[in-house]
Amino acid sequence: MLRSSALSLALSYVALGIVALVLFAAPLWYAWQVTIQDSRTEILQVDAQRLAEVFRRDGAQGVRSFIDARVRMQIAGERILLLTDASMRPLSGNLPAWPSNVPTLPGNYKVKIELGDHGIQTALVHVATLGSYNLLVGRDNALFAPLQTRFWYGLAAAIAILSIAGLMIGLITRRALLTRIDSIRQTVSAIIHGDLKHRLATHLNDDELNTLSRTINGMLEQIELLVHGVRNVSNSIAHDLRTPLAELRSRLEELALIRPPPEQTFAEIDGAVADVDRVIRIFDALLRLAEIDAGLRRSGFVALDVADLAANAVEFYAPAAELKNIDLAFRSDGSVSVSGDPVLLAQALSNLIDNALKYAPVNGSIEVAVVRRSDGTAQVSVSDDGPGIADSEKCKVVERFYRGDASRGTPGVGLGLSLAQAVAKLHGSALELSDRNPGLRVAITLPFDAASLVALAAPQQETATGEVIASPTLASS
């Protein structure tokens, strides 16, 4: 049981408490003892002096009657008095004989004395010489004994209460902790056995365990999402790779079976290579997606000018737009610095523009815009005037391999928007799809680059807006 951390912690506190109590009581006890002894010694000396005065005035006889009177008067017998002659014969007082352990030399002594009714008691005695007589005055310590006993009892009681309370608190805490840890353990082992639906119980208060539970729940959420994603993806991969692989297989099988003339054989082989290339392309896109999803690319984050990035992408696609007689426009408010991965952002933007080009009608228009917003974030958007995406399809298009009905028959592996979505997610954002009636506007909001904050703080002439707009219409490519 001592291996329980809660209990051993409580016990160490108890031990610490006891040590503190003793450290507090010891000097107190010592001071008390010294004070008592000093004051009592003083009283004894005063007594002895008074007797010495009586001796001077009335001689030995006077002292004897004085002592007799004193002994008679006292009730409890706390005073010890004895007068002996030079040969140590008791003359008067309440001691039968001069105690053997008290020397006859004048001074103060603390000794154990046989005291008739009271038995052996510790007493403080003062010895003085009156002429040839020996005088012993003393006080029984027994009177203080109850006080001292009470002190010790008090201390013992305090220690006992401390120990019991500490032990109980330890046990209760341990139990409470064990109960909660046990529930966590049970949940976790259920998860280990494959049921990712389980979540740790959390309470309203914000103690350490609760915070931990919430964090773990967040982790489980992410894991479930990833596992779910992987499951979906493997299904989609199976589906999407099976088609080109099936084509490839039948092509090769036919070649082996029919053995057509060389000319036709070579053409078939070219077709087969194209099939394989398509498979590789899907594979690459999936690997890239997996890489981004795993969040591994965050190390590639640098400060970059997203307006420059977008301008380059627009320039890259300009000839392709021209070919379709599409007006591909670019708009930005100067350079817009953000923190991000240049390779992935370029790819995401390129996918969005590619998509827009695919769906914008001939003689249509596409606008790519980079806008710096008032909260310091940048928005990159691509807008087209194509058929747009129905609201019901908006959330589906970013799923892997989903291709809108309108996109059937167009080339692409159906991963373009998924990739853009994954890149947006890596940058702490998401694709925002909105209608342009007609057309689609896809926007990604990017975190600002911390270094650019300084530049932002300085008053700027140009309006600070950074929005990159890409207008892909349907998931594809």
Added chain:
Amino acid sequence: MKILLVEDNERVTQFVVKGLQEAGHTTDHAGNGRDGMFLAASEPYDVIIMDRMLPGGIDGLAIIEVLRKAGKRTPILILSALSEVDDRIRGLRSGGDDYLTKPFAFGELLARIDALHRRAQAINTEIPLTVGDLHMDPLTRKVTRGDRAITLQPREFKLLEYLMRHAGQVVTRTMLLENVWDYHFDPQTNVVDVHISKLRQKIDAEFERPLLRTVRNAGYTVTADD
């Protein structure tokens, strides 16, 4: 050219060695890291093709690092099944000169080897660049064909400059994407082809002999030869 191929997969080896032979190159082959390291360190090669993951306890990147530390400057092309951006960066940082992911088209490999070799030989760095009657001065950014001046957009200029620096060689679409646009991904549609045809409009359209030619299943080349 004398080429060293360090690769453990037999099929890939056979495919590459045969292809290189047909292209007129001599090829040595090492099937594991130890032999590869030994050959690379002792023989003079024009280009080394290095697989990343090798049997024999020595990884391709480790060999490259050792060679570079020993002062070997031979251009090295890394072949790898690892396609993540970070893998690529790691490969180039270890001292590799180019990175090609498996599976690859042989044309791509050949074009890249040629480019590496040329770069090492410092061929075609003379100014101005000349192919047939096409001249380019990278300093003044003037382009002329015959006695006619040609106006190019900045990116078109960069595209033509890259092609002319590799005159007579095949340049693949991926190489153009990487070197002209700095795009390390596949843009899905054939945008590069569109750029090429625009460039062709400007430099070839009104002339009898086309200089910018398409190489089937590989890419493009700028050449004045027939």
